[in-house]
Amino acid sequence: MADIDNDQNDVDENEDDIILSELPDDELVEQMHDDLYDGLKEEIEEGTSILLERGWSAEKVLSEALVAGMTIVGIDFRDGILFVPEVLLSANAMKGGMAILQPLLAAAGAKPAGSMVIGTVKGDIHDIGKNLVGMMMEGAGFIVTDIGINNSVEEYIAALEEHQPDILGMSALLTTTMPYMKVVIDTLEEQGLRDKYIVMVGGAPLTEEFANAVGADAYCRDAAEASSRAVQLVSEKRAREHNMYQGSEVT
Numbered sequence: 001m002a003d004i005d006n007d008q009n010d011v012d013e014n015e016d017d018i019i020l021s022e023l024p025d026d027e028l029v030e031q032m033h034d035d036l037y038d039g040l041k042e043e044i045e046e047g048t049s050i051l052l053e054r055g056w057s058a059e060k061v062l063s064e065a066l067v068a069g070m071t072i073v074g075i076d077f078r079d080g081i082l083f084v085p086e087v088l089l090s091a092n093a094m095k096g097g098m099a100i101l102q103p104l105l106a107a108a109g110a111k112p113a114g115s116m117v118i119g120t121v122k123g124d125i126h127d128i129g130k131n132l133v134g135m136m137m138e139g140a141g142f143i144v145t146d147i148g149i150n151n152s153v154e155e156y157i158a159a160l161e162e163h164q165p166d167i168l169g170m171s172a173l174l175t176t177t178m179p180y181m182k183v184v185i186d187t188l189e190e191q192g193l194r195d196k197y198i199v200m201v202g203g204a205p206l207t208e209e210f211a212n213a214v215g216a217d218a219y220c221r222d223a224a225e226a227s228s229r230a231v232q233l234v235s236e237k238r239a240r241e242h243n244m245y246q247g248s249e250v251t
């Protein structure tokens with residue numbers, strides 16, 4: 001009798017074993033959403049590699065398999081179905097997939113289009129969106145210095161002074177931490193540093209109106225918009241600098 005039970009268990013286990021490489025694209029993507037939800041990092045890494053091998057672009061894997069999966073996690077986190085430890089596992093799994101995509105997204109860039117210091121604001125430890133923005137910016141040819149999470153105004157300013165980037169990028173995911181962006185921008189003003197840098201802000205709770213109200217130069221809804229806006233803003237900055245230089249040569 002025990003043998004029959006064991007055999008039955010084996011059958012059940014085998015039935016549960018999903019071979020990711022045997023799934024068609026749409027089922028694989030759905031399975032990856034489930035695996036992200038369950039925080040299965042190895043499966044996410046495997047699924048990411050399979051989609052790339054099948055000719056998917058890194059951008060498509062990122063948006064359809066990873067970001068879309070994380071959106072589902074976010075909804076259930078909001079609704080109290082998932083809790084912090086589970087969401088941390090999902091975030092860790094997502095980072096596994098992103099690490100595979102990172103060199104591919106970065107490879108698109110040629111000579112530096114500009115430079116950026118980016119970090120999440122004080123009190124806020126969310127870093128997935130910031131990391132994505134950094135990756136896309138590298139993909140657009142920027143040199144990116146990522147100063148991580150929970151940054152005070154002193155830490156932002158120290159990084160700006162050290163790296164002298166074109167852009168300061170700040171990310172915030174909480175309504176309670178996003179006002180800190182104004183603290184940073186006001187301090188830059190007070191110290192006479194504001195005009196040296198383009199300030200870009202982003203994060204799920206932000207809006208264009210908020211960005212204007214705190215005195216940022218640009219609000220970007222997502223990483224793709226951040227990289228294209230950055231290219232545009234830096235080329236405008238270069239043109240202004242060029243004109244100023246020519247003006248000073250004439251006089």
Ligand code: B1M
Binds near residue numbers: 074087126128224226
């Ligand atoms: Co947090 N969390 N979380 N969380 N978390 C949110 C943000 C929340 C909306 C969930 C919810 O309730 N639905 C909610 C905020 C509510 C609010 O303030 N309105 C929330 C909360 C409440 C909290 C805690 C307070 C929970 C608690 O402890 N009770 C706590 C706070 C901790 C802290 O920071 N002090 C907390 C903790 C955590 C985890 C640690 C468990 C984990 C973070 C892990 C990590 O990042 N390493 C986590 C996660 C994962 C989330 C959700 C589920 C997903 C965030 C994410 O990574 N999204 C999130 C719900 C959600 O947003 N759906 C939630 C995917 C990412 C690709 O998108 O970050 O929006 P996003 O980035 C986008 C754009 O916003 C934009 O481009 C990115 C890519 O396209 N963007 C920029 C971002 N930064 C930019 C900068 C730019 C330009 C564009 O220029 C510089």
